[in-house]
Amino acid sequence: xxxxxxxxxxxxxxxxxxxxxxxxxxxxxxxxxxxxxxxxxxxxxxxxxxxxxxxxxxxxxxxxxxxxxxxxxxxxxxxxxxxxxxxxxxxxxxxxxxxxxxxxxxxxxxxxx
Amino acid sequence: xxxxxxxxxxxxxxxxxxxxxxxxxxxxxxxxxxxxxxxxxxxxxxxxxxxxxxxxxxxxxxxxxxxxxxxxxxxxxxxxxxxxxxxxxxxxxxxxxxxxxxxxxxxx
Numbered sequence: 001x002x003x004x005x006x007x008x009x010x011x012x013x014x015x016x017x018x019x020x021x022x023x024x025x026x027x028x029x030x031x032x033x034x035x036x037x038x039x040x041x042x043x044x045x046x047x048x049x050x051x052x053x054x055x056x057x058x059x060x061x062x063x064x065x066x067x068x069x070x071x072x073x074x075x076x077x078x079x080x081x082x083x084x085x086x087x088x089x090x091x092x093x094x095x096x097x098x099x100x101x102x103x104x105x106x107x108x109x110x111x112x113x
Numbered sequence: 114x115x116x117x118x119x120x121x122x123x124x125x126x127x128x129x130x131x132x133x134x135x136x137x138x139x140x141x142x143x144x145x146x147x148x149x150x151x152x153x154x155x156x157x158x159x160x161x162x163x164x165x166x167x168x169x170x171x172x173x174x175x176x177x178x179x180x181x182x183x184x185x186x187x188x189x190x191x192x193x194x195x196x197x198x199x200x201x202x203x204x205x206x207x208x209x210x211x212x213x214x215x216x217x218x219x220x221x
Contacts, residue, residue: 045208
């Protein structure tokens, strides 16, 4: 597609439930990133995929968070047993290399009640 | 360790010039980026500096000094639509590490 697509745009879930967030990057972009942004805060790096290489998971805050990228394209971020502190906007970005800048999706606003 | 610092908020008047500073510390550095983010929207790419000096792009310019770990974004002829957050980020091993952003308010 023309841009990075994320779904759902909004998600309200009960504490303790699992959620899946989806990202469809720009076709041909080999790099895919997940960030989260809490209210009034900067972007916190979560995970980075580059081609077929092992992902850089150094930013995942706990083992409740995991992500996969199938076929070098679509990515899913899964949060298990959600907690209220997981409430944030989760942003996905893709790039042909950081040098060229990232294109961000519109994000998924997650609210854990 | 890694650290990136920028002012939290700034205000300016329409038509004026504003400079947003960013300082950083990192062991791995592949370049410095600036992004603009309007409230409720995704960040959009503004500029990239990998060498020392000034890069000019229309009303926006960005400067980098690698030896000082310092960058600034210069916005000229401010317009109301420039009211947004401006995020400084450095490229560390192919991923961007962002600052908390500077919220700029432009007044008439």
